[in-house]
Structures are given as structure tokens and as C-alpha cells.
Amino acid sequence: MAGSGEAPAADLDAAERVGRALAERGAVVVCGGRGGVMEAACRGAKEGGGTTVGILPGHDRADANPYLDVAVPTGLGEARNALVVRAADALIAVGGAWGTLSEIALAKRAGKRVVGIGTWELALGGRPVDGIVAATDPEEAVELALG
Numbered sequence: 001m002a003g004s005g006e007a008p009a010a011d012l013d014a015a016e017r018v019g020r021a022l023a024e025r026g027a028v029v030v031c032g033g034r035g036g037v038m039e040a041a042c043r044g045a046k047e048g049g050g051t052t053v054g055i056l057p058g059h060d061r062a063d064a065n066p067y068l069d070v071a072v073p074t075g076l077g078e079a080r081n082a083l084v085v086r087a088a089d090a091l092i093a094v095g096g097a098w099g100t101l102s103e104i105a106l107a108k109r110a111g112k113r114v115v116g117i118g119t120w121e122l123a124l125g126g127r128p129v130d131g132i133v134a135a136t137d138p139e140e141a142v143e144l145a146l147g
Contacts, residue, residue: 001029002084002103003037003094003119011037011095014117016044017138018092023050025146030087032057032080033064033071037094042067055083082106090145093119093132104132115144 001022003015019029019041029045031038033054042052046067054068057080064071074080081103085091091107093100093116100119107114108131115133122129135141 001031001038001041001088001092001094002096002100003041004097004100005032005034005036005038006097007036007040007095011118012040014138015040015094016047018094018117018141019044019046019050019052020048021139021142022092022146023048025142026050027089027142027146028053030055030084032084032099033068035065037096039065039067041094053087055080055087078102085110085112088112090115092117092135092141092145095119113145115141117141 015037022029023045029041029052033056045052052068053070054064056073057077059073059075061071061073085106090113096119104114115135117135122131133144135144
């Protein structure tokens, strides 16, 4: 799960619904472990009876959002994005900023499926590039990621 630590309400709602839907399908939610979209996804997963893992950028577990079952402090800063991506079977990106874009790129490089809700669109030389499967709602995003 990828998205901004500071996100608009619509992204937070979508992320919470994604987290809940993933949990209901038996998936573990892996994210960066902090606030915003990450916290919303974890909250939804916990409400759905799921398990959550956060791979934190800093050294302190106290920086984790309160909905994590497992908090992994790395001290790697944004380089921890590579660990988030490698630990996941697929990546669902909701909205996002530069860190989300880096996770999308790392996921594509690792051969992972990337599904997006209102997230980045990719182009090279002004021409669209395939890479992110667009979903219209959280439930479709989960189906596309897991199906």
C-alpha cells in the first residue's frame, strides 16, 4: 500500500476501504507504517480483521501508526520504500506524492503489479506508458491487485 503521509479526505477514505477489502480477502497490508494513507489503510485492515506491517523510515517504533501489528524500524529514510515494495505481492497506490512515485517505480522494476486510485500517470517523451492499472474504486483496486 502506498500513498502520502499528508492526504486529502477522499484519499484517506479510499485507503481505509482498500485496507478493509484486503483484510477481508485474507491479505496482509504492508506499508510505510506512518500517517495519512498508510494509517487509513491499516485502520481499515484492522476493522476488517486483518494483519498490518509497517516498514518505518526511522529508528523508533514509537513513530508507527497505532493500527500496526508489526512495526519494523529501518533507519533508512525513504530508501525503506524498496523494502515496502519487495515485501508486497502487489502495490496499490492511493493518491500520493514523490515517495509514492518512487514506490511505483520500484514496484514496476521488481515486476510487481501496480494498481492506482487517483495516483500518478506515467509518460515518456510525452507518450503514455503502461504500468499503472487504474481502478475506479477501492474494491476494484483490490480485485485487480489480488485477482
